[in-house]
Amino acid sequence: MLKNVFRSMFHVSIFVLLVFVLLLTPSCKKSTGESSSEQTKQQSSNNTRKEAEQTNEASVQLIPLDIKLPKPMFVGTPQNIRVPNLEKPLGRPRPPFLAPVGTENVALGKRVTGSDEEPIIGEIEMITDGDKEGADGSYVELGPFLQHVTIDLEAKYDIYAIVLWHFHKQARVYFDVVIQVADDPDFVTNVRTLFNNDHDNSSGLGIGSDMHYVETAEGKLIDAKGVRARYVRLCSNGNSSNDLNHYIEVGVFGKPAK
Amino acid sequence: MDNERIKKGINRRSFLRSTAALGAGLVLAPESFGQESVSETDDINVALLGAGAQGRVLVDSCLKIPCIRFKAVCDIWEDYNQRLLSRRLKAYRHEHNTYVDYKEMLADEKDLDAVIVATPDFWHAEHTIACLKAGLHVYCEKEMSNTIEGARRIVQAARESGKLLQIGHQRRSNPRYIHCFDRLLKDAKILGRITTVNGQWNRSAQLDLGWPKKATIDTNLLNKYGFTSMEQFRNWRWYKGLGGGPIVDLGSHQIDIYNWFLDANPKSVIAGGGTDYYDKETHQWYDNIMAIYEYETAQGTVRAFYQTITTNSSQGYFETFMGDQGTLVISESASRSDVYREPSAPDWDKWVKIGCLIEPAKKEQEKPETDAVLDVRETLAPPAYKLPVKFDDPYHKPHLENFFDAIRGKAKLNCPAEVGYETAVTVLKVNEAVEAARKLSFEPEEFNI
Numbered sequence: 001m002l003k004n005v006f007r008s009m010f011h012v013s014i015f016v017l018l019v020f021v022l023l024l025t026p027s028c029k030k031s032t033g034e035s036s037s038e039q040t041k042q043q044s045s046n047n048t049r050k051e052a053e054q055t056n057e058a059s060v061q062l063i064p065l066d067i068k069l070p071k072p073m074f075v076g077t078p079q080n081i082r083v084p085n086l087e088k089p090l091g092r093p094r095p096p097f098l099a100p101v102g103t104e105n106v107a108l109g110k111r112v113t114g115s116d117e118e119p120i121i122g123e124i125e126m127i128t129d130g131d132k133e134g135a136d137g138s139y140v141e142l143g144p145f146l147q148h149v150t151i152d153l154e155a156k157y158d159i160y161a162i163v164l165w166h167f168h169k170q171a172r173v174y175f176d177v178v179i180q181v182a183d184d185p186d187f188v189t190n191v192r193t194l195f196n197n198d199h200d201n202s203s204g205l206g207i208g209s210d211m212h213y214v215e216t217a218e219g220k221l222i223d224a225k226g227v228r229a230r231y232v233r234l235c236s237n238g239n240s241s242n243d244l245n246h247y248i249e250v251g252v253f254g255k256p257a258k
Numbered sequence: 259m260d261n262e263r264i265k266k267g268i269n270r271r272s273f274l275r276s277t278a279a280l281g282a283g284l285v286l287a288p289e290s291f292g293q294e295s296v297s298e299t300d301d302i303n304v305a306l307l308g309a310g311a312q313g314r315v316l317v318d319s320c321l322k323i324p325c326i327r328f329k330a331v332c333d334i335w336e337d338y339n340q341r342l343l344s345r346r347l348k349a350y351r352h353e354h355n356t357y358v359d360y361k362e363m364l365a366d367e368k369d370l371d372a373v374i375v376a377t378p379d380f381w382h383a384e385h386t387i388a389c390l391k392a393g394l395h396v397y398c399e400k401e402m403s404n405t406i407e408g409a410r411r412i413v414q415a416a417r418e419s420g421k422l423l424q425i426g427h428q429r430r431s432n433p434r435y436i437h438c439f440d441r442l443l444k445d446a447k448i449l450g451r452i453t454t455v456n457g458q459w460n461r462s463a464q465l466d467l468g469w470p471k472k473a474t475i476d477t478n479l480l481n482k483y484g485f486t487s488m489e490q491f492r493n494w495r496w497y498k499g500l501g502g503g504p505i506v507d508l509g510s511h512q513i514d515i516y517n518w519f520l521d522a523n524p525k526s527v528i529a530g531g532g533t534d535y536y537d538k539e540t541h542q543w544y545d546n547i548m549a550i551y552e553y554e555t556a557q558g559t560v561r562a563f564y565q566t567i568t569t570n571s572s573q574g575y576f577e578t579f580m581g582d583q584g585t586l587v588i589s590e591s592a593s594r595s596d597v598y599r600e601p602s603a604p605d606w607d608k609w610v611k612i613g614c615l616i617e618p619a620k621k622e623q624e625k626p627e628t629d630a631v632l633d634v635r636e637t638l639a640p641p642a643y644k645l646p647v648k649f650d651d652p653y654h655k656p657h658l659e660n661f662f663d664a665i666r667g668k669a670k671l672n673c674p675a676e677v678g679y680e681t682a683v684t685v686l687k688v689n690e691a692v693e694a695a696r697k698l699s700f701e702p703e704e705f706n707i
Contacts, residue, residue: 071465082592082650120349121342136338137470143349241652242318244346 064096065103065161065253070132072217073169081240083173085199087211094218099160099253105130106159107151107232107252113185114149116142120244124149132249134169134217144243146176146203148235149250150185157254159224162194164234165248168217174245175212176203176237179222181229192229195222203235219249228257302662303370305330305394307360307385308377309343312399316374316426317343319655321350326662330367332357334483335491337473358479360385364392372665375399378494379501380484383408390419397661399426400514401506401685402678404499406704409682413707416675424661424671425678427514429590431657437647438588439519441614443579448597448609450583452555455516455562459508459575463568466540467492489540496541503543504566505531505688511590512577513688514673514681516551516562519579523680524551524562526699529691535569545569549688564688588645590653596642606643616644680705 112127122140127149131138142149159181166174176198183190196208213220232252236245302325306313309331320326328347331354333340344356357363372395375385379401386398396416402425403409416423429435442448466489474488484500485491495501502510517523531547546567553560576589583603587596597615599606610617618641649656663669683704691698 072462073464074462080592080650080653118345120345121338135468137468137473141342141346241315242321244349 061101062098063101065099067097067163067219067221067251067253068132069219070134070165070168070217070248073134074171081171081173081214083212083240085197085211086173087213089214089216094221097161097221097223100255102255103160103253104255105251106153106157106254106256107250110154111152112149113152114142115147116245119143127151127247127250130249132165132217132219134165134167134248139167139246139248142245142247144238144245146235146237147245148233149247150187151232151234151250151252152185153230153232153252153254156183156228156230156257157252158226158228158257159232159252159254160226161224161251161253162222162232163219163251163253164222165217165219165250166215166236166239167246167248168215168219170215170241172215173212173240174215174236175239176235177210177220178203178205178208178235180205180233180235181224181227182231182233183229185231187231187233190229192227194224194227198235198237203237205235219251224254300325300666301327302372302665303327303329305332305363305367305370305373306343307332307363307373307375307389308381308399309333309335309339310376313339313374313376314343314346315652316376316397316399316654316658317346319652319658320374322652322655323659323662328352328354329370330355330357330363332360332363334358334479335473335475337475338470360388364388364394370394372397372661379404379506380408380494380499383412386412386423387415390415390421390423393419393421395422395661395665397424397426397658398678400678400681401502401510402675402682404502404506404686406683406686409679410707413675413679422661422664422671423675423678424657424664425673425675425681426654426657427511427673427678427681428654428657429511429515430518430672430677431660432590432653433649433656434592434595434645434647435515435518435588437645438586442586442597442609443519446609446614448584448606448614449579449581449586450600450603451557452520452560452579452581453558454580455520455551455560455578456580457512457516457563457575457577458565458567458573459504459512460566460571460573461504461508461568462571463535493540496536496543498542501543502686502689503547504545504568505543505547505549506685508566508575509547509549509564509688510681510685512575513551513564513685515577515588516553516564517681517684519577520553520555520560520562522553522555522560523702523705524553524684524700526552526697527684527687527691528697529688530695531692543689544692547688547692549691551684592649595645597645598640598642601640610643613646616646618642618644676707679707 107128108130110128112124114124120141120143124140126140128151162179177195178193178198179195180187180191180193195210196206197210197212198205198208201207234250238244304326306317306328331340331344331347336358340356347354373389375382375396375398377385382398383403386396389396402412469488469492475491480488480491490497495507496503527549529547529549531544533541533545535545548565551562553562576587576594579586583600585598587594589595606615609615657672660669660672664671687698687700
């Protein structure tokens, strides 16, 4: 008796299940259709994310910085340059410096001001005119002892490298080279020092531990590590040949800050 | 140790800079950096004639010498050389006048004591003689002239004027070179009999000098002063009739040391060279030269080789004196000054003890790179003795100081007219020998005036 009851219940259940399946079939199609659309959306979303990721990856993708170098030029009687704490010359070209794609010289043509308003020779605009040659007519000579120049990048940039050429017509060492960035032209706000080889604080900007280096046509590259700033200031305090201060070119390699 | 070394370096630099700053009236009283005050009577009023690259080097050195006052600057390139140097001197508070015409300068400047002549070589004779005749002492850059005739007239003018004439062979006042000559060669005779000399000055290939186009000199003015073009004006050293080429510009400094250290003038020279790399039109003088001099010294014959090339800088510049007891390698660059003892020479300990030399640094035993214990194919490298003289000043400073001290009556000139003349005769003959393509002799009377 009980067995018959169970058998009847089983048959009913099968029937109900079949009806349910038959009733649900169109709905499943619809659902499948909806699911497909969502998958497309999902796919699209994934694609967008991938693109975004790719874009992000591109923004941090590092490639060698393209620095156009001037012709080497050493003329005249060599000068005595026994300088303490002097960096040993590499003796080979500088290794490529990697910076994010899109990094460029954002100082080119930008306004420069300086502590010496009447340079001895040349104009202060030469510092960002793109001319890196060592010849007469390509450099500005500022007065003796401590002098500085400030480049206004006109907006904030993420700065990855600063490359500077003081004077490469003759092997020389410039003293108390201090390179700082800041958010204001007076260097009061958010001042950060990127390079300092002033070992006795004669510049008053603090004692630095960076080494002296010999000027060459390659220029000196300072790794700025992506520091964000609008103003770049460079100080020096004479050189191994005389007390004067020279600049051929300063390149600030960066990207607009976002 | 490093900090101490850095500190010492900074102190020396600070001293030199303080001297220049004092000259500029910019800082500190003299006693504040340990120097006695110098009376105004020690001031020497100077004019610079020729404000090009070499003139600037000399002025930079003068700015580090107390009591030197620049009163005039003369240069035909008003818009660049003259302007640059004049403004540089103003920055150091040297009140002075500027001139294009040296005759005008000599006529107008009434309180000059001396003139530094750093014009192109072919102007040296006229400028130096005029200054001497004007009653001024003269420091004339080497080569004292591009011609023997010009150099001879300079010597005669110096004698007639009774004024001092220093020729700019600055190594003659370099304390390292003076130590080598006085202590090592004359006193200790440390090299034994010198038989051979070898020297060189090799430079990398260079582009011709350009100029800022907006500062181009008017052609008429260039012509008036002996130049056909701005290009020639800027690169006069390469032109016959104006300069003497690399053997004069570079070699003269070192061949002067040959004569000095050997205490003799050469008997003959044979030389080869040519303009093989640069454009012959614009590089009329030879871009490479190899010369062999023969000297007859009190000790015997010495053969002296000299090379200058301008297409490769390998090994830079140096002079090597080789005797049967040792070798001296010296260069104006302090990084190269070693003395090597021949194995058969007597012990040099006594020279070390009396401070003529510093004994070689003892190196730790290095592990051989190969299994070989001794490579018998060549002589073992001898240990290098060092010079005990440190010299960190600008190269030209002691030579200028010697000149100014001589004016004050406190020193004898290290390179007077006659010495400069002997060197000019020695060096200018090399260009002749190349052209003649044969050995040329020096007659003893060629060195006499």
